[in-house]
Amino acid sequence: MAAVYKSLSKSAKKVEDTENDNNTTTTNGGFRKNKQRVLILSSRGVTYRHRHLLNDLAAMLPHGRKDVKFDSKSKLYQLNELAELYNCNNVMFFEARKGKDLYMWFSKVPNGPTVKFHAQNLHTMEELHFTGNCLKGSRPLLSFDLAFEQEPHYRVIKEVFLQMFGVPQGARKSKPFIDHVMSFSIADGKIWVRNYEIREVEKAKGEKDSEGNDIVPESDKSSSKKRKGAPNAELKDTDVSLVEIGPRFVLTPIIIQEGAFGGPIIYENKRFISPNQVRSELRKAKATRHNTRVEQVKERLGKLETLTAQAKKEKDVLDTRELFA
Amino acid sequence: MPRQSTRTKKPATKALEAEKIEKIVEEKPQKEQKKRGRKPKQVVEETPVEDKMDVEEEQKAEETTTQTKADEKPEQQEEAGSDSEEGSDDEEDNDLDLDALDESDSDSEFERDLNEKQSAAGIQANKYQKAAEESSDEEEDEDEIDIDELDVDGEEGEEVKAISRARQTINNKQGLLTALKRFALDTTDKVPFAFHQSIVAKKVTEESIPSIDDDLARELAFMNQALEAARVGRALLRKEGVPFTRPTDYFAETLRSDETMEKVKAKLIEEATAKKASAEARKQRDLKKFGKQVQVAKQQERAKQKRDTLEKINLLKKKRKDGGGPTGANEAEDLFDVAVDNELKGGPGGNNSKKRGRDGKEGGGPNAKRQRKDAKFGFGGKKKYAKSNDALSSGDVSGFSARKMKSGGPAGGKPKKFKPAPRPGKARRKAGAGKR
Numbered sequence: 001m002a003a004v005y006k007s008l009s010k011s012a013k014k015v016e017d018t019e020n021d022n023n024t025t026t027t028n029g030g031f032r033k034n035k036q037r038v039l040i041l042s043s044r045g046v047t048y049r050h051r052h053l054l055n056d057l058a059a060m061l062p063h064g065r066k067d068v069k070f071d072s073k074s075k076l077y078q079l080n081e082l083a084e085l086y087n088c089n090n091v092m093f094f095e096a097r098k099g100k101d102l103y104m105w106f107s108k109v110p111n112g113p114t115v116k117f118h119a120q121n122l123h124t125m126e127e128l129h130f131t132g133n134c135l136k137g138s139r140p141l142l143s144f145d146l147a148f149e150q151e152p153h154y155r156v157i158k159e160v161f162l163q164m165f166g167v168p169q170g171a172r173k174s175k176p177f178i179d180h181v182m183s184f185s186i187a188d189g190k191i192w193v194r195n196y197e198i199r200e201v202e203k204a205k206g207e208k209d210s211e212g213n214d215i216v217p218e219s220d221k222s223s224s225k226k227r228k229g230a231p232n233a234e235l236k237d238t239d240v241s242l243v244e245i246g247p248r249f250v251l252t253p254i255i256i257q258e259g260a261f262g263g264p265i266i267y268e269n270k271r272f273i274s275p276n277q278v279r280s281e282l283r284k285a286k287a288t289r290h291n292t293r294v295e296q297v298k299e300r301l302g303k304l305e306t307l308t309a310q311a312k313k314e315k316d317v318l319d320t321r322e323l324f325a
Numbered sequence: 326m327p328r329q330s331t332r333t334k335k336p337a338t339k340a341l342e343a344e345k346i347e348k349i350v351e352e353k354p355q356k357e358q359k360k361r362g363r364k365p366k367q368v369v370e371e372t373p374v375e376d377k378m379d380v381e382e383e384q385k386a387e388e389t390t391t392q393t394k395a396d397e398k399p400e401q402q403e404e405a406g407s408d409s410e411e412g413s414d415d416e417e418d419n420d421l422d423l424d425a426l427d428e429s430d431s432d433s434e435f436e437r438d439l440n441e442k443q444s445a446a447g448i449q450a451n452k453y454q455k456a457a458e459e460s461s462d463e464e465e466d467e468d469e470i471d472i473d474e475l476d477v478d479g480e481e482g483e484e485v486k487a488i489s490r491a492r493q494t495i496n497n498k499q500g501l502l503t504a505l506k507r508f509a510l511d512t513t514d515k516v517p518f519a520f521h522q523s524i525v526a527k528k529v530t531e532e533s534i535p536s537i538d539d540d541l542a543r544e545l546a547f548m549n550q551a552l553e554a555a556r557v558g559r560a561l562l563r564k565e566g567v568p569f570t571r572p573t574d575y576f577a578e579t580l581r582s583d584e585t586m587e588k589v590k591a592k593l594i595e596e597a598t599a600k601k602a603s604a605e606a607r608k609q610r611d612l613k614k615f616g617k618q619v620q621v622a623k624q625q626e627r628a629k630q631k632r633d634t635l636e637k638i639n640l641l642k643k644k645r646k647d648g649g650g651p652t653g654a655n656e657a658e659d660l661f662d663v664a665v666d667n668e669l670k671g672g673p674g675g676n677n678s679k680k681r682g683r684d685g686k687e688g689g690g691p692n693a694k695r696q697r698k699d700a701k702f703g704f705g706g707k708k709k710y711a712k713s714n715d716a717l718s719s720g721d722v723s724g725f726s727a728r729k730m731k732s733g734g735p736a737g738g739k740p741k742k743f744k745p746a747p748r749p750g751k752a753r754r755k756a757g758a759g760k761r
Contacts, residue, residue: 034510034520034521059580060580108508111507111508112504112507112508113504113508125580125581125585126581126585129588129589129592129593130589131589131593133579133580133581133586134579134580135571135577135578135579135580136577136578136579136580137578138571139522140522141522141523141524141554141555141558142521142522142523142524142554143523143524143526143550143551143553143554143555143558144523144524144525144526145525145526145529145530145531145550146525146526146527146528146529146530147529147530147531148525149525150529152496152498152501152502152505153496153501155501155502155505156501156504156505159505159508159509159510162510162512162521162523163508163510166521166522166523169519169520175577176568177568177569177570177571177575178522178558178559178562178567178568178569179570179571180580181551181554181555181558183547183548183550183551183554185530185531185546185547185550186529186530186531187530187531187534187537187543187546188531188537192543192547194544194547194548194551196548196551196552196555198555198559200570240552240555240556240559241552242548242551242552242555244548245580245581256501256504258500258504264497264500265495266495266497266500266501266504267495267496267497267501268494268495268496270494
């Protein structure tokens with residue numbers, strides 16, 4: 001079915017291309033083709049949740065290549081070679097620390113940049129019982145917050161997301177329809193990632209059939225021309241609604257390196273607190289109670305000691321009590 | 326150091342690295358340091374992530390950035406200079422700058438260290454940067470900017486001695502933008518939307534989130550952003566003639582397997598049924614409660630009936646006493662019975678009440694004797710310990726007054742004003758008796 005559709009749509013596309021020559025020139029000559037391949041892999045020591053998130057993301061990226069766990073956490077530059085081996089120009093690396101913290105490295109491979117995130121609030125598709133669903137490998141619409149345009153480091157991050165999560169046009173396993181939105185929003189200094197299904201809400205039932213018939217078998221010129229007029233009418237009648245699919249996660253940017261897993265750090269988030277520090281603060285706060293108690297005991301014992309010492313102190317010969325006893 | 330290989334890249338990286346490195350130095354007040362028993366040198370700690378400090382930090386950053394920049398430059402410039410000796414057009418202005426820079430170089434050990442680190446990092450970076458080719462004029466521009474800054478900043482170099490270690494907050498905007506330019510896709514209006522399919526929202530999402538902890542509002546804001554994008558994206562794609570909606574007869578593998586969707590469905594159904602069941606249960610409970618009310622009402626009604634019949638009987642009895650003369654006991658009783666029957670038949674009770682009326686025990690409650698006894702001796706309940714103290718009574722000291730205690734009067738009583746006349750003596754009593 002898919003193959004049949006592909007062939008049909010290809011022919012339709014050809015027709016369209018010939019139709020408007022201006023467009024084709026720009027598409028072929030004006031900009032280079034968007035070729036992206038993402039190497040998706042994790043370090044050792046990931047939890048099941050990290051692993052499931054990785055699987056979810058891998059399922060969403062038809063241009064992704066999942067690889068086995070990477071052994072090292074310190075020699076990340078080896079990932080560059082690995083990516084080259086697999087013909088990938090993006091690396092999405094999940095680094096798990098202490099079996100609980102997840103750091104995500106997003107890197108453009110040959111020459112950077114690299115963005116390191118701390119991932120929190122991970123919820124995989126399976127555990128979120130959302131009703132949304134979409135085609136596997138369909139190209140998502142990428143929705144970015146306006147805040148992504150306001151700071152240079154966010155612009156870099158946006159571009160990285162765009163190239164990693166955006167399925168390039170004509171990717172090998174991609175599907176021809178657009179039925180989900182990935183949204184990236186910035187709130188509280190963190191990037192919140194959501195994935196929604198686009199559901200068309202029809203007002204009249206007849207509309208849907210006509211649309212379906214219109215769009216799919218587009219083999220001759222006349223129908224494609226007709227369709228061009230049609231969408232406006234359709235737009236008025238149908239509306240879109242969103243149903244969440246999942247997964248959900250929140251990324252805190254930590255650093256941006258200029259190179260791929262190396263190079264000078266061109267951005268460092270000073271608002272980021274390492275989870276280790278957070279935990280230690282918590283522990284310290286808890287420890288204070290005990291510490292104060294111990295201190296009190298010490299103080300009391302000290303006092304007692306001084307008192308006894310005073311009592312034991314040898315009596316002065318010239319003390320009035322001694323003299324007049 | 327492989328000079329030959331890294332030579333060409335040097336200027337670009339240096340520019341990026343040093344352009345706007347902000348060093349934030351937090352100078353702790355002297356007092357605090359003494360308290361901690363450290364040497365009263367200026368100790369610079371890691372800046373905790375607190376927004377309050379930002380203002381302060383930024384002020385200091387302005388001072389320190391300039392200094393550090395000045396320190397970093399010379400070493401790198403030297404390298405660049407030695408490189409340029411081998412001769413390349415790009416590097417010529419570097420050479421010129423060097424002379425100016427050497428003057429500004431200071432020679433404290435720390436600074437050396439810092440510089441070495443920085444340059445080492447630079448070298449490492451260069452390894453990965455070979456592939457990144459920049460246009461030469463861009464590099465030149467950046468270099469020039471650097472140099473200008475350096476010349477100004479070099480004079481302040483001496484103050485840096487005070488700084489031992491600083492946490493860097495780096496936001497190298499120039500570097501970021503260059504990096505962005507290097508790998509960014511063209512997403513302008515010139516390319517078709519289907520090429521990138523990315524939409525930047527019209528407004529900042531964070532503004533529509535009242536509180537980050539408010540899950541509902543936050544998710545709604547995210548969703549609105551995505552919804553807007555979906556609408557815009559759909560319109561754009563339609564305009565470009567890219568198929569958007571999946572036709573109903575197009576089947577393909579979905580992102581979430583049928584199995585998962587089945588699970589989701591099952592979960593939904595389960596939830597729905599649970600809701601239904603709970604609603605049912607609540608209904609039942611309400612009914613039960615209502616049933617109880619009905620029962621109570623019935624009992625009350627019965628009691629009322631009982632009362633009514635009794636009253637009527639009493640009334641009849643009275644009538645009997647008043648009207649009828651003593652006409653033989655038997656006859657009278659028969660008549661009474663009939664009268665009672667008649668009366669009861671006329672009343673609302675009908676059969677039931679009549680039956681009860683006759684049946685003394687059930688109808689009229691306990692008999693008179695019993696009622697009397699109940700009134701006199703009480704009825705039911707435990708009587709033992711009824712008068713003994715309990716926690717409440719023993720805790721009640723309202724009857725106690727210290728004044729009374731001290732007055733020496735008889736315990737429990739106030740000083741009696743009207744004592745009953747003391748008992749007369751025996752003789753007087755006898756005399757009294759005699760009188761009587």
